[in-house]
Amino acid sequence: EADIYQTPRYLVIGTGKKITLECSQTMGHDKMYWYQQDPGMELHLIHYSYGVNSTEKGDLSSESTVSRIRTEHFPLTLESARPSHTSQYLCASSGGAPRYGYTFGSGTRLTVV
């Protein structure tokens, strides 16, 4: 079944640790996105990619980085986690025309203590 997977679902980690949030999709989509969702629910685009070896920063400045070495994989890395990074991170992908919308993963809830 085609889908998009995020791991871990929940992560509690100490300040200063390096973390990688995983996102993989099996739909062959060329476009992938990372959103940060604040407690007020609003979604902020932090990174996107429209293909292998292509990454761009989104509307919200973020200290995280991303890579796109394979079509299906779009991991997000924080080199040194801080409490201000505590948030919900959502990965999404899309392919083809705008009328198809995005497919979202279930999200990673990150807490930095």
Add this chain to the structure above:
Amino acid sequence: GNSVTQMEGPVTLSEEAFLTINCTYTATGYPSLFWYVQYPGEGLQLLLKATKADDKGSNKGFEATYRKETTSFHLEKGSVQVSDSAVYFCALRLEGSARQLTFGSGTQLTVLP
């Protein structure tokens, strides 16, 4: 620029009440329009969509009609259930770039038994 304005929440209704969540948009061009739903602890799921003026999207008893003359895409349901409690996001998508999906700020709906 492109933007989506949603009715502010939270919205609290009794079971079997009628639901309307207002959504208006500003776009340069002719967007596709979407409603996404986010249940507690989950990612976003596509609820319904419409790709051109006067189209009506529908799913799970929810409906929304693409009104070009009023640039609106209001979400309606005739009789809500407790299980409809979630956050609802209106969104638009245009051609032309990887960052195509623009979200509204989300509306929290709580349905009481």
